[in-house]
Amino acid sequence: MALRAPHGERRRVAILAFDGVKMLDLAGPAEVFMEATGAVSGYELVFVSPDGADVLSSVGARVAVHRAARGAGTFDTVLIPGSDLVPASFVTPDILQAAASLADGARRLVSICSGAFVLAALGLLDGHRATTHWKHTDELARRYPSVDVEPDSIWVRDGNVYSSAGVAAGIDLALALVEDDLGADTARRVAQTLLVYLQRPGGQSQFAASLQRPSPNSAVVRTLVELIHADPRGAHSVHDMATRANVSPRSLTRLFRAELGSSPAEYLAFARFAVARDKLDAGFSVTDAAMEAGYGSGEAMRRAFNSRLGISPRKYRQRFASTGS
Numbered sequence: 001m002a003l004r005a006p007h008g009e010r011r012r013v014a015i016l017a018f019d020g021v022k023m024l025d026l027a028g029p030a031e032v033f034m035e036a037t038g039a040v041s042g043y044e045l046v047f048v049s050p051d052g053a054d055v056l057s058s059v060g061a062r063v064a065v066h067r068a069a070r071g072a073g074t075f076d077t078v079l080i081p082g083s084d085l086v087p088a089s090f091v092t093p094d095i096l097q098a099a100a101s102l103a104d105g106a107r108r109l110v111s112i113c114s115g116a117f118v119l120a121a122l123g124l125l126d127g128h129r130a131t132t133h134w135k136h137t138d139e140l141a142r143r144y145p146s147v148d149v150e151p152d153s154i155w156v157r158d159g160n161v162y163s164s165a166g167v168a169a170g171i172d173l174a175l176a177l178v179e180d181d182l183g184a185d186t187a188r189r190v191a192q193t194l195l196v197y198l199q200r201p202g203g204q205s206q207f208a209a210s211l212q213r214p215s216p217n218s219a220v221v222r223t224l225v226e227l228i229h230a231d232p233r234g235a236h237s238v239h240d241m242a243t244r245a246n247v248s249p250r251s252l253t254r255l256f257r258a259e260l261g262s263s264p265a266e267y268l269a270f271a272r273f274a275v276a277r278d279k280l281d282a283g284f285s286v287t288d289a290a291m292e293a294g295y296g297s298g299e300a301m302r303r304a305f306n307s308r309l310g311i312s313p314r315k316y317r318q319r320f321a322s323t324g325s
Contacts (some may be wrong), residue, residue: 010037010044011076011181014102017049017065018083020090023057024167025081025112032174035190036182048072050098058084069098074105077177082113082166087136091117108160110177112170116163120144128158133166171196216259220245220252224264228271233294238264273304280317289313 013033015026033043049055052068066072080099083090099118103109111119116132117140119125126146131137137151150156155164155173164173175198179187184198191198216222224241227234241264242249256264276293284292290301290313298313305313 010042012044012046012073013077013079014046014048014069014072014075014106015079016069016081016095016098016102017047017055017057017063018090018095018098019055020083020085021055021057021063022082022084022113022167023059023061023063025083025115025170026057026063028168028171029079029110029112029174031194032171032178032190035193036178036186042182046072046075048098048102050094069101072102075102076107077110078102078106078108079110079112080115080118081170082111082115082117082133087114087117087139090114091121096121108162108177110162110164110173112164112173113166116140117143119161119163120147125161125163128161129156130158130161130163131156131165132163133169135166168196214260218255218259220247221255221259224252225260225267225271228268229275232268232272232275233292236264236268269304273308276301276304276313277316280313286313286317289317 015030017026030045033045036042046067047063047065048067048069049065050069052065054062054064057063078099095118100122103119103122103124109119109124111130111132113133114136116125116130117136120130120140120143125144127148129148129150130140131150131153132140134151137149140147141149141151148158153165154169155162155176157176162173162177164170171194175187175191175196178190179198188198216225224245227244228236238249238252242252245252247255253263256262256267260267262270272293272295276289276295279289279292280286286301287298290298293301295301295304302312305311305316309316
């Protein structure tokens with residue numbers, strides 16, 4: 001059951017602003033909360049900065065704030081946006097101090113995009129599941145091993161700690177917060193007004209610009225990888241590849257696992273999926289993309305997309321193919 005503020009009392013939401021803040025990380029959730037303020041028990045938004053001074057956002061626009069973080073009072077919700085700057089650059093002592101001050105006494109903590117690094121640096125994500133933008137998930141997991149990073153999630157709730165992937169995902173998370181506070185009907189009306197999904201289908205892998213794998217070290221594996229990518233439709237069974245490399249299938253599997261972290265069959269599946277995705281991005285039909293990628297059928301490609309992205313190739317193409325296709 002949603003925890004509701006007393007009748008007529010608005011929930012105080014602090015949004016931490018700082019120089020270099022990602023504008024949509026800040027403005028997207030703010031618009032959701034403001035749209036919801038027409039409902040009973042809406043929100044009071046308070047923009048704060050570490051020292052109370054206005055800040056310069058990622059788009060060069062100056063953002064006015066209400067006050068400094070210290071002494072701003074107690075908040076129901078504290079939201080920490082991210083930045084276009086690398087986390088090591090923007091997570092400064094003054095931002096950490098401001099976030100710690102705001103978090104003290106708050107009912108729930110929220111990070112958008114790389115704002116997760118602020119909560120993680122304060123130890124507020126220790127033992128929690130969390131996410132961030134797909135560009136930063138590996139770094140978050142590496143720098144903070146006590147955080148259970150979910151790289152494909154659009155947003156994550158673990159207890160009173162919430163986190164989201166980058167930019168527009170902050171809107172998804174804010175809608176979920178409104179639904180928790182004010183109910184599904186209010187959240188649905190806000191989503192309809194903003195022309196966005198109340199619950200976006202699929203995970204954030206569908207938005208990743210590219211799919212990266214380690215580069216092979218040995219000439220044997222490198223040659224086979226190049227052959228796979230040059231002709232994904234070719235015969236690339238483990239036996240065929242082992243014969244080409246003049247090694248046993250068992251040895252070939254050991255080499256692939258050591259250098260690429262996957263078996264030859266797993267790597268082939270990854271490569272074909274990457275080709276199919278690139279073809280869909282370029283405007284190919286689902287049938288043509290499946291053929292170019294070496295899938296035996298459109299159904300086989302559909303299973304691969306549903307397994308990896310949680311959506312069908314057709315849905316993916318509708319969202320991401322060239323606007324001229």
